[in-house]
Amino acid sequence: MAGKLMCAGGGAQERDEIQDRVRLPSMATTASSLPLTKEGAGPENSSSFYDYDYLDDVAFMLCRKDAVLSFGKVFLPVFYSLLFVLGLGGNLLLLVVLLRHVPRRRMTEIYLLNLAISNLLFVVTLPFWAISVAWHWVFGSFLCKMMSTLYTINFYSGIFFISCMSLDKYLEIVHAQPHHRLRTRTASLLLAALVWTVAVAISIPDMVFVQINENPKGVWNCYAEFGGHGAIWKLFLRFQQNLVGFLLPLIAMIFFYSRIGCVLVRLRPPGRGRALRIAAALVVAFFVFWFPYNLTLFLHSLMDLQVFGDCQVSQHLDYALQVTESIAFLHCCFTPVLYAFSSRRFRQYLKTFLATVLGRHLAPGTAQASLSNCSESSRVTTHEEMTGMSDLGKRQAEGSP
Incomplete structure (x- = not known):
């Protein structure tokens, strides 16, 4: 599972791909698009290979991924462990403050509370993937399916709740009415329930297709098995991540915060400069965390469609995928803190x-x-x-x- 590269909504599928690209000893026996169907080599051979069939059906080469495997086995477990400690501590603190010291949770606090819960459930899965990368999947079939589903649900719900908080700030400032119909407690609870429902729906492929597989003998891996439609599913789930998990939320945040900025510049309320800096920081943080990962996923899709690529490019993308995915995971540590401290009210609760x-x-x-x-x-x-x-x-x- 060398990158545990789990694109949201396609978590298990991306784990399968990283195993194909980095960990599993394999050699393709038939020509097809990238990556090719594999047959497991014996356990004595720890290398990974690729066959690339170009459009002229002539070029053929073996692409070794030993260095990528070695890098992932060291980098990913260490990084996941660090993320687990930071994410668990920060989100538990946020959760305790919200539950014990916020007298009447308004719309913002409800979304922040759900974001903390989502991040906690997300970081709980990281030790399992760290052990799987360093060794192999030793937790059985039930936990394989459960951890994959939890990962995908909370990967998406975290992004959605960030978008909801942007919507709330937009309604609070651009439509500055104390009792706006979309800022009632009932409306915020219904929207939170809708976010969880959509995230669960996106995780259905994990619930259905994820299973443990033994390859080579005695080494178990946890990933989605799509049968003969694996290539189509991989492309679909990657593009779903790019669109639903990044592009649409980014467009929504840019719209909300640009409107907020226009109102603050026009009305010049006290603290306008600080509010503008916070709005810009929230958009920039979302972009910095998520753009590199989504760009790398998109380039992988283009390579699998044979738009470009060779062995060296494939290796570079495998490295980039592991690093940018880890950067994206940092959102569960820093985003709640950034949103929490953008509110004077929360700082007083803390x-x-x-x-x-x-x-x-x-x-x-x-x-x-x-x-x-x-x-x-x-x-x-x-x-x-x-x-x-x-x-x-x-x-x-x-x-x-």
């Missing part, structure tokens, strides 16, 4: 939580005073935000035709 924890080590009077100050500061911040939104709404209404 201060309250830290005061509660530290209060156990302080004198009773000092701890009580600290908690009282944080609670008062939280109430003042909430009141200021509500007043600011009300004032922004009036100014919006005055400026409307």
Whole structure:
């Protein structure tokens, strides 16, 4: 599973491909498009090979992937372990703060809470893939299907909840009405339920096709087995990732935050500069995390369609796929923090939580005073935000035709 390169919605399929490209000892016996159908070599041969059949059906070569395999066995387990520790700690802290210290969760907090849950479920799968890359799949058939499905569901739901939070900020500023019909608690819960439903629907291929396979003898691998339609499924799931998991959310975020920027520039509310910087940072962060990975997936698809490529290009793309996928996984560590700290209200909740924890080590009077100050500061911040939104709404209404 050398890259565990699991494109969202096609997680198991991409694991299969990385195994084909990097780990499994294989040699194709018939000419076909890239990559070719494989027959497992014996366990004594740890190399990976490729046959490339060009359009003239003449060129033929073997492409070894030993170096890619060696790189993945070291880089990926280390990186996944680091992501697991950072993602688990950061999202657990976010979850505790939201559950214990947010008095009445509004639309933003509901999406942030679901994002934290999604990221936690996502990082829980990483130790399984780290062990699988370093060794092989030792967890049996049930966990193979379960971890693949969990991966895909939370890969997509995390991206969708980021889009929902962008929508919420758009409604809050561009349509500055305290009781907008799309910003009610009921509407936000329904939208969150819709996000989970769509993510589960996208994971159906994992539920149906993922299984464990033994190749070579005694070495088990967890990936999707599509039968004779594997090439079509791989291309479909990759393009689905490019479109649904990246391009559409990016377009939505650019639209929402560009409209937000226009309103802030026109009305010049207090704190306009900081709000513009935060909006730009959120879009840039999403692009930096996800664009390299999606570009590499797209180039792999073009290579499999024989638009371009040779052995050296294939090796470079295999390296790039492992690195850019790992960069994309960083979103589960840093995106919730970025969104959480874009809100003064959440920062006050975090201060309250830290005061509660530290209060156990302080004198009773000092701890009580600290908690009282944080609670008062939280109430003042909430009141200021509500007043600011009300004032922004009036100014919006005055400026409307």
